Amino acid sequence: MPINLSINRIQRSHIESWIKRLQTLDRGDGRERGLAAGTIKTRFNNVRAVFRAAVRDRLIATDPTDGVRLPRTRRTDAALVLPTSNQIAALLGAAAPRFRPFLALCAFAGLRLGEAAALRVSDIDFEQGSVRVSRQVQRERGGGVEIRAPKYGSERVVHASDQLVSLIKDYVATYRPTGDADRWVFEGDGGNPPHQNTVGYWWRLTREAAGCPRLRLHDLRHFFASGLIAAGCDVVTVQRALGHSSATVTLNTYAHLWPSAEDRTRLASARLFADVVGRSDEPLTNDEAA
Structure with a gap:
């Protein structure tokens, strides 16, 4: 008290x-x-x-x-849990059709639980392939929901893949077909968006069915971040995609996932080696032989 x-x-x-x-x-x-x-x-x-x-x-x-x-x-690199691609595939396969797009938004657009729950259909640009994050859901003590601005600095537009946009488009056409652009993408009780307890229940059913009982829903956001880093995205790009308030927050969480100077040197050396070996049978040009 x-x-x-x-x-x-x-x-x-x-x-x-x-x-x-x-x-x-x-x-x-x-x-x-x-x-x-x-x-x-x-x-x-x-x-x-x-x-x-x-x-x-x-x-x-x-x-x-x-x-x-x-x-x-805990040290970030020790505390961070990164789902594997196989685990993400198992989760998507085990999820109910109404919950599958929710998981996809977390895993392939990096949305937090409250951000995904607070999406309106008008936040999805199906032509340009983007998702606008401008609000989040918070659970009230009485069991209702409160819609508020997302965490500081988290307002953003996430550029989504064609596959993710197509998945959401098919879901909306099947389960949210009314013409109101401001309707919630996902619906909980009483026509409101789902709050944390509702999503948590859906999540627990899905992860048990998928055989991933220890994963948290937030780990799907880490999966998205790790994918961006593995694809060569820089710190600022990852920061903006995740809605972090600063690049420092991004580095504090994911710095150990970026390749070190030694890794980059080794990769550059391997590429040089492969380029040279691949040309071993090519004759020298006149300039090179001079």
């Missing part, structure tokens, strides 16, 4: 209790999983900024956040 105290009465023990509650927070689906260590750190830093400002303004003598220990974060 929240405790209302004036800022000069808040002690370090209050901050530590708050951090502990965040680690066992009920996210609304009946399971106490808590927030991720990175999310807790972000919230803590916001609170700390308030106390430090209060110290500078001499409203309080000391900062109660000093010395508070935060949950340890």
Whole structure:
């Protein structure tokens, strides 16, 4: 339960209790999983900024956040789970027809759960082959949904493949055929877009059927990012496609997936070698023989 105290009465023990509650927070689906260590750190830093400002303004003598220990974060390369192409294929094959385009938007356009759930048909440009991300769904405590702007810097247009656009087009024609361009692409209860619990239920059914019980839906977004990097896309391109607020966020998450200088040198050497060996039977030109 929240405790209302004036800022000069808040002690370090209050901050530590708050951090502990965040680690066992009920996210609304009946399971106490808590927030991720990175999310807790972000919230803590916001609170700390308030106390430090209060110290500078001499409203309080000391900062109660000093010395508070935060949950340890795992190294990105250790924590990141990248689904294989076989796993993605199994998930798409096991998904119900109404859920398959949702998974495809996560795996081949990098959309977050809330972003995919909040898509309107008008957000899909079927002619130009693009998906506009301009809102997200958040679950309300009463079980309803709230439509809000996406995370800071996440508004974007994702240039989608012809195959993905075709999949969504066929889905809309079959399951959302009314002429209203502002209708939701995916529908939950009461004509609203689906919220996290609904999508989570669909996801759990699909991953169990596909034999991928440990994958998270968010891992499909990582699959998309890794595919862009493997195709040679630079940091800024990946940042914009994923809707990260800065290239630093992209690098902090995926830097280990980009080839190192040694990798690029080795690849360049291999290409030179193959080019030379491939010409071993060709005669020298007059200039080369001179």
